Amino acid sequence: MTDIVSPTAGVTVSKAPARRDIGIKRRYAAERRFQAYGIAAITFGLVFLFILLWTVIGKGYTAFQQTAITLPIEFTEKTIDPNNKRASDPSVLVAANYPVLLRDAIVKQLNINASSKPDVRDATAMLSKSAPIQLRDMVVADPSLIGKTVNVSVLADANIDSANKGQIDLSVDEKNRKVNDKQVNWMNQLKASGALTKEFNTGLFVNGNSSRPEAAGLGVALIGSLYLMLIVLALSLPIGVAASIYLEEFAPKNKLTDLIEVNINNLAAVPSIVYGLLGLSVFINFIGLPRSASLVGGLVLTLMTLPTIIIATRAALRAVPPSIRAAALGLGASKMQMVFHHVLPLAMPGILTGTIIGLAHALGETAPLLLIGMVAFVANAPATPLEPSTALPVQVYMWANEAERAFVERTSGAIIVLLLFLIVMNMGAILLRRRFERRW
Amino acid sequence: MNMLTEAAVEKALDQKMSNVPYKMIGQDVSVYYGEKRALFDVNLNIRENTVTALIGPSGCGKSTFLRSLNRMNDTIEGCRVAGKITLDGDDIYDPDIDVVELRARVGMVFQKPNPFPKSIYENVSYGPRIHGLAKSKADLDQIVESSLQRAGLWNEVKDRVHESGTGLSGGQQQRLCIARAVAVSPEVILMDEPCSALDPIATAKVEELIHELRENYTIVIVTHSMQQAARVSQRTAMFHLGNLVEENDTDKMFTNPDDPRTQDYIMGRFG
Amino acid sequence: MNMLTEAAVEKALDQKMSNVPYKMIGQDVSVYYGEKRALFDVNLNIRENTVTALIGPSGCGKSTFLRSLNRMNDTIEGCRVAGKITLDGDDIYDPDIDVVELRARVGMVFQKPNPFPKSIYENVSYGPRIHGLAKSKADLDQIVESSLQRAGLWNEVKDRVHESGTGLSGGQQQRLCIARAVAVSPEVILMDEPCSALDPIATAKVEELIHELRENYTIVIVTHSMQQAARVSQRTAMFHLGNLVEENDTDKMFTNPDDPRTQDYIMGRFG
Amino acid sequence: AVARDQIQIAGSSTVLPYAKIVAESFGETFTNFKTPVVESGGTGAGLKEFCKGVGEDTIDIANASRSINKNELEACKAAGVTDIQEVKIGYDGIVFATDSSNPDVAYVPADIYKALAAQVVVDGKLVANPYKKWSEVNPKLPAVDIAAYIPGEKHGTREVFEQNVLAAGCKASGALDVIAKEISDKAAQTKACVAVRKDGAAVDIDGDYPETLARIAANKTGVGVFGLSFYENNADKLKVASVNGIVPSTETIANGTYPVSRPLFFYVKKAHLGAVPGLKEYVNFFVSDQMIGPDGPLAEYGLVAAPDAERDAIRKDVEAGKSM
Amino acid sequence: MSTSVILLCLVVIGAVAYLVARGRAAALAGGRSSALHSRPAYYGAYAAIWAVLPALIVLCVWLSVSPGIIQSSVRGTFPADVKAEAAVEQDLSYSMVATVARGLTMLTSDEAAAVANDPAALQAKLSEKGVPLAGQPQPYMVEAAKKLNAMSLTSRLAMTAVVFVLAVAGAFYALRAIAPRFRARNRVERVMLWGLLLASSIAILTTVGIVLSMLSEATRFFAVVPAGDFFFGTVWDPRFAGAGGSSFGQFGLIPLLLGTLYIGLVAMLVAVPVGLFAAIYMAEYASPKVRGISKPLLEVLAGIPTIVYGFFALVTVGPFLRDFSAQISGLLSGSYTNFIQAQSVLTAGIVMGIMLIPYVSSLSDDIITAVPRALRDGSLGLGATRSETIKKVVLPAALPGIVGALLMTASRAIGETMIVVLAAGVAARIQINPFEPMTTVTVKIVNQLTGDLEFTSPQTLVAFALGITLFCITLCLNIYALYIVRKYREQYE
Numbered sequence A: 001m002t003d004i005v006s007p008t009a010g011v012t013v014s015k016a017p018a019r020r021d022i023g024i025k026r027r028y029a030a031e032r033r034f035q036a037y038g039i040a041a042i043t044f045g046l047v048f049l050f051i052l053l054w055t056v057i058g059k060g061y062t063a064f065q066q067t068a069i070t071l072p073i074e075f076t077e078k079t080i081d082p083n084n085k086r087a088s089d090p091s092v093l094v095a096a097n098y099p100v101l102l103r104d105a106i107v108k109q110l111n112i113n114a115s116s117k118p119d120v121r122d123a124t125a126m127l128s129k130s131a132p133i134q135l136r137d138m139v140v141a142d143p144s145l146i147g148k149t150v151n152v153s154v155l156a157d158a159n160i161d162s163a164n165k166g167q168i169d170l171s172v173d174e175k176n177r178k179v180n181d182k183q184v185n186w187m188n189q190l191k192a193s194g195a196l197t198k199e200f201n202t203g204l205f206v207n208g209n210s211s212r213p214e215a216a217g218l219g220v221a222l223i224g225s226l227y228l229m230l231i232v233l234a235l236s237l238p239i240g241v242a243a244s245i246y247l248e249e250f251a252p253k254n255k256l257t258d259l260i261e262v263n264i265n266n267l268a269a270v271p272s273i274v275y276g277l278l279g280l281s282v283f284i285n286f287i288g289l290p291r292s293a294s295l296v297g298g299l300v301l302t303l304m305t306l307p308t309i310i311i312a313t314r315a316a317l318r319a320v321p322p323s324i325r326a327a328a329l330g331l332g333a334s335k336m337q338m339v340f341h342h343v344l345p346l347a348m349p350g351i352l353t354g355t356i357i358g359l360a361h362a363l364g365e366t367a368p369l370l371l372i373g374m375v376a377f378v379a380n381a382p383a384t385p386l387e388p389s390t391a392l393p394v395q396v397y398m399w400a401n402e403a404e405r406a407f408v409e410r411t412s413g414a415i416i417v418l419l420l421f422l423i424v425m426n427m428g429a430i431l432l433r434r435r436f437e438r439r440w
Numbered sequence B, C: 001m002n003m004l005t006e007a008a009v010e011k012a013l014d015q016k017m018s019n020v021p022y023k024m025i026g027q028d029v030s031v032y033y034g035e036k037r038a039l040f041d042v043n044l045n046i047r048e049n050t051v052t053a054l055i056g057p058s059g060c061g062k063s064t065f066l067r068s069l070n071r072m073n074d075t076i077e078g079c080r081v082a083g084k085i086t087l088d089g090d091d092i093y094d095p096d097i098d099v100v101e102l103r104a105r106v107g108m109v110f111q112k113p114n115p116f117p118k119s120i121y122e123n124v125s126y127g128p129r130i131h132g133l134a135k136s137k138a139d140l141d142q143i144v145e146s147s148l149q150r151a152g153l154w155n156e157v158k159d160r161v162h163e164s165g166t167g168l169s170g171g172q173q174q175r176l177c178i179a180r181a182v183a184v185s186p187e188v189i190l191m192d193e194p195c196s197a198l199d200p201i202a203t204a205k206v207e208e209l210i211h212e213l214r215e216n217y218t219i220v221i222v223t224h225s226m227q228q229a230a231r232v233s234q235r236t237a238m239f240h241l242g243n244l245v246e247e248n249d250t251d252k253m254f255t256n257p258d259d260p261r262t263q264d265y266i267m268g269r270f271g
Numbered sequence D: 001a002v003a004r005d006q007i008q009i010a011g012s013s014t015v016l017p018y019a020k021i022v023a024e025s026f027g028e029t030f031t032n033f034k035t036p037v038v039e040s041g042g043t044g045a046g047l048k049e050f051c052k053g054v055g056e057d058t059i060d061i062a063n064a065s066r067s068i069n070k071n072e073l074e075a076c077k078a079a080g081v082t083d084i085q086e087v088k089i090g091y092d093g094i095v096f097a098t099d100s101s102n103p104d105v106a107y108v109p110a111d112i113y114k115a116l117a118a119q120v121v122v123d124g125k126l127v128a129n130p131y132k133k134w135s136e137v138n139p140k141l142p143a144v145d146i147a148a149y150i151p152g153e154k155h156g157t158r159e160v161f162e163q164n165v166l167a168a169g170c171k172a173s174g175a176l177d178v179i180a181k182e183i184s185d186k187a188a189q190t191k192a193c194v195a196v197r198k199d200g201a202a203v204d205i206d207g208d209y210p211e212t213l214a215r216i217a218a219n220k221t222g223v224g225v226f227g228l229s230f231y232e233n234n235a236d237k238l239k240v241a242s243v244n245g246i247v248p249s250t251e252t253i254a255n256g257t258y259p260v261s262r263p264l265f266f267y268v269k270k271a272h273l274g275a276v277p278g279l280k281e282y283v284n285f286f287v288s289d290q291m292i293g294p295d296g297p298l299a300e301y302g303l304v305a306a307p308d309a310e311r312d313a314i315r316k317d318v319e320a321g322k323s324m
Numbered sequence E: 001m002s003t004s005v006i007l008l009c010l011v012v013i014g015a016v017a018y019l020v021a022r023g024r025a026a027a028l029a030g031g032r033s034s035a036l037h038s039r040p041a042y043y044g045a046y047a048a049i050w051a052v053l054p055a056l057i058v059l060c061v062w063l064s065v066s067p068g069i070i071q072s073s074v075r076g077t078f079p080a081d082v083k084a085e086a087a088v089e090q091d092l093s094y095s096m097v098a099t100v101a102r103g104l105t106m107l108t109s110d111e112a113a114a115v116a117n118d119p120a121a122l123q124a125k126l127s128e129k130g131v132p133l134a135g136q137p138q139p140y141m142v143e144a145a146k147k148l149n150a151m152s153l154t155s156r157l158a159m160t161a162v163v164f165v166l167a168v169a170g171a172f173y174a175l176r177a178i179a180p181r182f183r184a185r186n187r188v189e190r191v192m193l194w195g196l197l198l199a200s201s202i203a204i205l206t207t208v209g210i211v212l213s214m215l216s217e218a219t220r221f222f223a224v225v226p227a228g229d230f231f232f233g234t235v236w237d238p239r240f241a242g243a244g245g246s247s248f249g250q251f252g253l254i255p256l257l258l259g260t261l262y263i264g265l266v267a268m269l270v271a272v273p274v275g276l277f278a279a280i281y282m283a284e285y286a287s288p289k290v291r292g293i294s295k296p297l298l299e300v301l302a303g304i305p306t307i308v309y310g311f312f313a314l315v316t317v318g319p320f321l322r323d324f325s326a327q328i329s330g331l332l333s334g335s336y337t338n339f340i341q342a343q344s345v346l347t348a349g350i351v352m353g354i355m356l357i358p359y360v361s362s363l364s365d366d367i368i369t370a371v372p373r374a375l376r377d378g379s380l381g382l383g384a385t386r387s388e389t390i391k392k393v394v395l396p397a398a399l400p401g402i403v404g405a406l407l408m409t410a411s412r413a414i415g416e417t418m419i420v421v422l423a424a425g426v427a428a429r430i431q432i433n434p435f436e437p438m439t440t441v442t443v444k445i446v447n448q449l450t451g452d453l454e455f456t457s458p459q460t461l462v463a464f465a466l467g468i469t470l471f472c473i474t475l476c477l478n479i480y481a482l483y484i485v486r487k488y489r490e491q492y493e
């Protein structure tokens, strides 16, 4: 069919006219420069991200391992329950002298002269102070252990842990470091015999805070942050979106709505600690909610996050083309239906971006929690959001201020966990955003 | 130029419009965009089961009048309508009137194709769904298919009704929008240059569709094509600078207009 | 339907097209949208200082072919062009070719009016400014005024050239877009249904403008109106389902087409 | 408000580590009570919460690195907190330390005064501090730039530093006499003595000691002010300076020969003793020798235990429920 | 019934009301949907709202009011000598009563009888049940606890009954109202609208709360320190106020304000170009894959806690800049002295800027992406290069949104604390060298609030004055910004 349009003889191709100078070279240079700026910008951001992560991970990855010492513990009845009263009074098991069990075990393991006081002290100092509690809990849970000898893996003291990980400079004068040469030798001895091992640090994820670095964990902080995030997400996203919808789609445009708009922009600029003041006076002093509770923290962070979400949502709603609105209205959709069926889904990527940023911000905040009692030492895991708890950034903040060396790696470890938490949380939102994203 | 095709003449002749009752009545309709007045005391009545064409040069207020018939103007900031417009005798600007219900009864097709960025199926089924016009999924499928068919789009998209409506070509998009409006089966359908993005075949189909719809529906169509006005409409109204110049039976309008301006416009003497 | 007006016949008759050199040559042009093939080995040559009309039913690939002439297809994700297209003998898909220069030489007017959300003045002066076509402010003013005048918009907007272009009515917007394209004075102007939003008066003006422009420029116009094709073009190409059915002198095409499908289409028998 | 079954403590970050150790042991020893919650936030903020009032929704104990003052007591009284028991837990030594790569340093207060004061006496006249290097202050000191990281004005440590080091140095160097000639008001004299130079040689640290440590790590010749406990935990990185020839240690601080230290306290709301489960037990546990004794975990961490007689007196006061 | 069970029942009642009403509406319609004003689902929702909402409101009110009433009547039964005590003492006694009451509910009746008259045994028993008491309960407390339990039970029963009656009554009322021409949708939407309105009023309430929570303390500050000295003072040197007492130094706002603006400016100078170019690249040039990876990665920057940035600045960036400057001056003049301090405006600005990059880039990216394709096509079709299109068409069209995003970013910069503390220090100075330390208002707010300072002293109270001042300043900035945005928008619409 195309034969009829093949060029016929005698027909020539037109001659190109004289070239106009439209500055092509210059403009292409500008174009390339412009693109290079973009690449440079992204690279700049990513390089910094990389350096930052490198620093954090380089310092913190060791926190995910923990030195433990496996000792054959003799649960001698004479030490635990000399008068055999445990049947009638179980509390003797709680009050029993467990450190002695540990002392005996380590002394035996290391072949130390039990009468040499300093040696015995240095040897027991290699074990965590949490170890007796561990034994106690074992016995209370299972009294039949009494009289048996069991291999128990107990935490090594934080200093031994640091030494084992090579974080203590052994060239420093012995009295200026927390581990003496004797202990180092013992440590190597235990390592050689396979009693001292490095294990994955599950305690970091399940334990509450502790003054002993080796036993300190993020359990409470993780639960607290989870509560905080759930509360913030459950409140700020719907409230923020609802408020934006009202302001953008329904509110009459007048001085009052201008005021609200300015006001919301301004709230985004309020320093976060001021929200702490607000939370203290409103939620704790006025409403009477308990101190240190993640519910209060969640409410405070919600208020702090709302402006971010509202601003982003309004921008996203505004970007939905009017023709879509007209189409929906023209079909007899009510304004409410128009918004919820068409405008909102189209605005979703922007809303999700705002939410991600807002939540991430909330997840990393310490200052507002300071005044409502969440920057605190909390050892017991909260069962409800009304019980005292902390949050991940708080743990970072508190550990960063600890004197003990072993907390340094834990601080970075906590940051890594916080970042993982953040990434997991964002992943969902990003996947959602992918689904919604489109051009029209 | 010979503006009247034989078909249109025939169509026009076989009807006497003067006895047809009014579906909508516009009395002294003026529309303001903020300070600017876009319509000046327009008195125009829309007859039932009739196609009324609105013609006139660009910017004369055709779209504005059309949009005031289903209160789409409400959505424009600063737009104000004065005068009275009734639908079946009820003032549509009465505070008691439910604007949503009004728009379900007075549907609309726009000048620029504006499909939702959703699938073709969802585009068409949206109206029936919000108005509860389908009892079942099968019912809905049926409505979607017939609407697409009436808009002359079914054959082209039947294999991909679940693909995005925005992936269609311009003309296909506009036909999709028509299908979408038709799916709600409104009483009155307002069309703002519905064929401006269509090729002649599709246009002919739509015109045919309009012809079919006229049996049951009242149609108001803005068009920039006088041939189209002549072909599809029984009544024609001519606007100029926000004024209604003349309204008349289409055949009369194109053969022997009362107003000299109509004559001039039809003859291409001004614009 | 009587598709040919006398004027068009006259115009067509007073020209013999076969000796006019080719400005652009399309050889075996195929276009794919991802998996989907939208054009099938189209061989279509565009003659210099000639108006070539592309007609065909909706979705047949007219816009697609048009957009491949200035590589606007490049901007569509997943769109791929095969075959060869030359401008003045240079392959425009050659990696050496500069797409910006190409588009400055092959301008475009779109189906949907798309004025920038800026003032009318800025809309029109945008092209000359980026290409550095004006030496001075006065020069630029001059270009803006003449472009608006050629697009038949000057009288309507001369008092408000510094107001926003999006505040115009649909037709005015499209004429603004034409003015914007003309302001760059390209060698070839591609127009994708430029009049679909215009009233007859404005359309006539644009057609007149096209007629004038033909003296110096090569014009390719997609239109859904066969009357328009007949009126403005010297060559007409008919597309169907992604194939070029026939390309011929316009007068021949509308009186005695070679291909039966053209005949059928013109007679309204399919689409 | 809901009945509370957990002790709530707030206040000083200096006392925090000690309170943490006690709280943790308390929770482990008294299994039927929950581990108390110990908030950080500073002495002032802690006392403020403490003085909010009496009741389940207020805290029970405020930790403090200084004693409560008159205004605060009045505010407490006004809010209904009338019965307050003050408990001293020991002493915090304040030490000067540099990076461990430096040679040993020995200061006398006059050196520090001359190096850090805003105005010093040169040739009998009061002039803006001209010294750039420590060796200019005292030829025995190393010839490195003066860079000191001292507690910011929000810290109680700053006050101790000003009183025990700057004011003492002011007097010892004879600057006080020159100042006294120009200013007659006694309070203003002290103020002039303790004013710290603001040209960047002395940097206020409002954060905690790890921040000071980081600054020293970044500037190896800098001198920082630390708590004794912090220094002891980082003895491998830091080199402590002697003051007046005395090297700070628990012994020298406890016997008063090392000049710079301060007492640490906590305050108990007596009304809560009978209402908050475990509070009485906690207070008794805290003051027992098992905790604050010289062999207890607090001393091990770096607290300078009070002398035996003082600890006995503390316990007796607690027993008797002596209030302020 | 516990509150959660009541809530569950309410949900069930609501669901039933919904279903019944929907069914009734559908029946009324008789298959012709046009006979109904609204979709049947709206009638359902209408009934569900009537069933749940009033009951829920009553439930909330009851739950918040009844403990107070019960408390006052239980305290009425306290012996005269207890009543004679101070109110706070009685509060504490009452909380003991409440604890005992909670413990009593855990005892079986046998156990309760066994320990009823023996406080010591009761304390032991309760402690065994996990309800430790601070001391031995007095006999009147046990009585009061019993009364408390009885009253709570009655109150709860009454509440349950009232709530259920209300729910059912509401449902019936709504069901009766159902008629074909009944505008259920409009009413449901009205309720939704009120919900939306309520949500947006939270922003206002937050503001009121913030102002109120700072105002009284700020007033106390200004009672001691003259406002003029505060607002126009050029020296910030509050001095320490601990045990020592009432002396204080100077509270000049100016150095803090300048520091805030300077550091914020440097941060924006880093964040805006980088973020904007990153956004443009991602929106206009990057392949979907690059975009899909780089955008979330950049967003991680926004999620890193500021304290981490702070330490990063303190340990890495600051020393790097210092050493770098020493190298440069070494190369230029031969003397290796650093001219950039490790802690400086520049350090803080750069690090804060990095944190802000994703705020600019993500938000701008979404806004740029939303600019209609037709505009891009229009420009490209005229022969504009991509960058010209972006600069001259896309960005101007996206400008109002971008300005909003930048505003938010600037706000964040002004409100940031930790980075400044660690990167720029706490020295309040007036100077223009970006290589020297300065500090910001928020740093001082946090520090004055969290130190050992006496809490009634102006040194602490100044934090509230600073807070309110910053609030007002940013408010003015925002009003101005709104004005600017409006001007742009009018130009481009």
Ligand SMILES: Nc1ncnc2c1ncn2[C@@H]1O[C@H](COP(=O)(O)OP(=O)(O)OP(=O)(O)O)[C@@H](O)[C@H]1O
Pocket: B033, B036, B038, B057, B058, B059, B060, B061, B062, B063, B064, B065, B076, B224, C167, C168, C169, C170, C171, C172, C197, C199
């Ligand atoms: N939203 C608006 N704000 C202000 N003026 C408007 C608006 N919409 C339209 N106008 C003006 O009102 C007048 C009538 O516009 P209208 O859109 O009704 O014209 P039209 O007859 O439909 O033109 P066309 O055939 O080009 O679509 C025009 O002058 C136009 O500029």
Ligand SMILES: Nc1ncnc2c1ncn2[C@@H]1O[C@H](COP(=O)(O)OP(=O)(O)OP(=O)(O)O)[C@@H](O)[C@H]1O
Pocket: B167, B168, B169, B170, B171, B172, B197, B198, B199, C033, C036, C038, C057, C058, C059, C060, C061, C062, C063, C064, C065, C076, C224
């Ligand atoms: N971006 C796209 N992605 C996928 N398919 C497309 C795209 N654009 C067009 N198509 C398809 O390519 C075919 C040709 O489209 P084109 O827009 O060229 O038609 P047309 O002849 O211009 O129609 P109309 O007259 O309606 O504008 C159609 O089937 C259309 O669905």
Ligand SMILES: [Mg+2]
Pocket: B062, B063, B064, B111, B192, C169, C170
């Ligand atoms: Mg119109």
Ligand SMILES: [Mg+2]
Pocket: B169, B170, B171, C062, C063, C064, C111, C192
């Ligand atoms: Mg097309």
Ligand SMILES: O=P([O-])([O-])[O-]
Pocket: D011, D012, D013, D014, D015, D041, D042, D043, D044, D064, D065, D154, D155, D156, E450, E451, E452
């Ligand atoms: O936290 P402090 O009050 O001890 O500085």
